[in-house]
């Protein structure tokens with residue numbers, strides 16, 4: 356597919372890399388591809404970053420027909436720009452598209468068009484250790500119509516945002532609140548897809564957890580309210596004795612790409628990793644008996660985030676004395692090593708964006 360390029364006439368000043376936050380600054384250009392029923396995906400273009408015009412009746416605004424992805428471009432020490440398993444993000448996006456009745460997209464076309472955008476924006480990939488360029492591909496339903504049905508028109512867009520190091524002063528274990536009142540997803544719903552609605556419904560619990568000084572919420576299954584699912588924007592792992600356990604993907608948990616990579620790395624190091632149903636009771640019991648060695652979340656934003664404290668109803672559990680455990684640390688070092696091109700990449704996960 357041909358991509359038309361309209362360069363900006365007013366390039367922005369690059370931000371101070373020491374002061375980058377998350378998702379607040381956007382680059383000079385964005386990618387747009389349109390979809391029209393009967394015509395397919397068409398009119399790919401890279402244009403100056405700017406607000407878009409939407410009809411107030413655009414269906415995404417009323418019925419939440421939206422999907423998105425989140426990934427990063429990393430700057431290696433030698434200047435190369437690297438992506439981490441980008442094909443997995445586009446594969447997952449098509450799974451999300453399917454669940455929301457959005458037409459499938461050619462995954463190769465998504466990757467190639469992202470590479471074109473990154474070539475234009477190459478100078479926006481920051482250089483400081485731990486910084487990266489966050490990539491947000493998304494699709495919105497644009498048909499102007501009030502009436503619940505699948506839209507006949509869509510916009511696929513990619514916007515880019517330079518982001519700061521997640522851990523500025525060493526890795527801080529997080530405090531997690533086990534949510535026993537609200538639920539995020541149920542089997543048969545949309546938990547396995549990356550759709551806006553999943554995040555809208557999670558806000559209430561997040562606000563209440565923040566008010567009590569917890570970083571994130573640990574979701575339990577929506578039916579029995581017993582089994583662990585995932586944390587805000589991370590999948591979770593618990594090391595009980597010598598077994599690393601993570602909830603099985605039964606339809607209500609997002610299949611994280613960091614989760615998948617973590618399982619593959621741990622297994623390659625000889626650890627037993629089990630994907631199964633894991634009740635919060637089992638974790639709290641293991642903690643009480645001194646068998647819970649480490650707990651951590653995995654996701655694109657933080658890579659690996661140790662869990663230092665879990666609060667479930669009235670019981671508080673401190674894990675590994677609020678310290679990052681050796682397995683969590685090794686995973687963090689290995690994943691970030693591959694992502695920033697510092698270490699060998701035995702699985703071929705790095706994808707170099709050839710900019711010249």
Ligand SMILES: Cc1ncc(COP(=O)(O)O)c(C=O)c1O
Nearest residue numbers: 588589590609611612613654655
């Ligand atoms: C709900 C949820 N779970 C898990 C993850 C981790 O997924 P990944 O490792 O692909 O970033 C994310 C982040 O995208 C998320 O939003």
